[in-house]
Amino acid sequence: MNDDPPIHKTYKAHNIRSLTNHQRSLTKGHIVNSNIKSYGIFPSFSPLDSEFLPGHRIIDKFSNRFSFNLVNKKEKNHIKIRGQELDNLTLRCSSKSNTTFVISDASIKNDIATSVSHIHLVNQPLIKTVHHASFVTSTEAELFAIRCSINQACSLDHINKIVVVTDSIHTTKKIFDFGSHPYQIHLAAILKELRSFFSSNEDNIIEF
Numbered sequence: 488m489n490d491d492p493p494i495h496k497t498y499k500a501h502n503i504r505s506l507t508n509h510q511r512s513l514t515k516g517h518i519v520n521s522n523i524k525s526y527g528i529f530p531s532f533s534p535l536d537s538e539f540l541p542g543h544r545i546i547d548k549f550s551n552r553f554s555f556n557l558v559n560k561k562e563k564n565h566i567k568i569r570g571q572e573l574d575n576l577t578l579r580c581s582s583k584s585n586t587t588f589v590i591s592d593a594s595i596k597n598d599i600a601t602s603v604s605h606i607h608l609v610n611q612p613l614i615k616t617v618h619h620a621s622f623v624t625s626t627e628a629e630l631f632a633i634r635c636s637i638n639q640a641c642s643l644d645h646i647n648k649i650v651v652v653t654d655s656i657h658t659t660k661k662i663f664d665f666g667s668h669p670y671q672i673h674l675a676a677i678l679k680e681l682r683s684f685f686s687s688n689e690d691n692i693i694e695f
Contacts, residue, residue: 538678539665545678546663549685553663555695557656576650584609585647591636592654593628600625602632606639608646614639629655630673633662637677637693641684649684649693659695 537543545553580588588607593600600623606614616635620628633653640649653659661670662677684691 536671536675538675538682539671544665545681545685546665549682552685552692553681553695554692555656555660573652576652580650581607581609583648585645587640587643587646587649589636589640589649589651590653591629591632591651593625593632595623595625595628598622600628602628602635604632604636604639606636606643608643626655626658626661627670627673629653629658630661630670630677633659634673634677637680641680647688647690647692651693651695653695656695 538545541547577588580586586609590605590607591603593602595601598621600620602618602620604614604616606616616639618631618635620631623631633651633655636651637649640646640651651659662674664674681693684693
């Protein structure tokens with residue numbers, strides 16, 4: 488059983504002056520990286536998680552189930568063209584009952600990060616989720632917004648395709664980067680969700 492806290496709960500950094508027993512145990516593990524700040528210690532690695540093991544990874548088993556549709560910023564009028572593409576994409580997604588349309592975003596102001604996700608499914612009310620966190624990086628806030636969005640989208644019934652729209656595609660690509668870097672605790676959670684989603688139906692796909 489996964490002992491991680493439910494993903495739908497608000498993600499906050501607490502003002503902690505000393506290590507808890509759980510944090511002490513984390514620092515004894517292998518290849519652990521913790522961000523030590525005056526406001527507390529926040530683990531950023533998921534040590535030796537099975538999602539990062541060769542042969543078990545998403546890119547090894549489901550490489551054809553995810554894709555990226557990137558903006559060509561060198562193209563003339565790329566903003567107008569991309570706007571038209573998004574309008575058409577929204578209309579297509581809105582007419583298909585097996586497709587969910589996800590928009591995620593994150594911003595930081597006065598050291599407070601706000602992560603927002605919108606989930607749309609045909610003939611269903613729009614789902615909006617807002618999370619706040621303090622003293623985290625913009626990349627972590629963006630990953631958390633994507634993490635929440637994917638978690639909610641995967642929990643919907645009869646969904647074969649998830650379309651995620653984000654202005655942080657460089658951050659999104661980190662999900663499938665299996666090198667050693669911070670934020671792996673978020674990546675492990677996202678990859679577990681996607682693995683379950685892909686395994687449940689051979690037609691299930693996600694597009695960023």
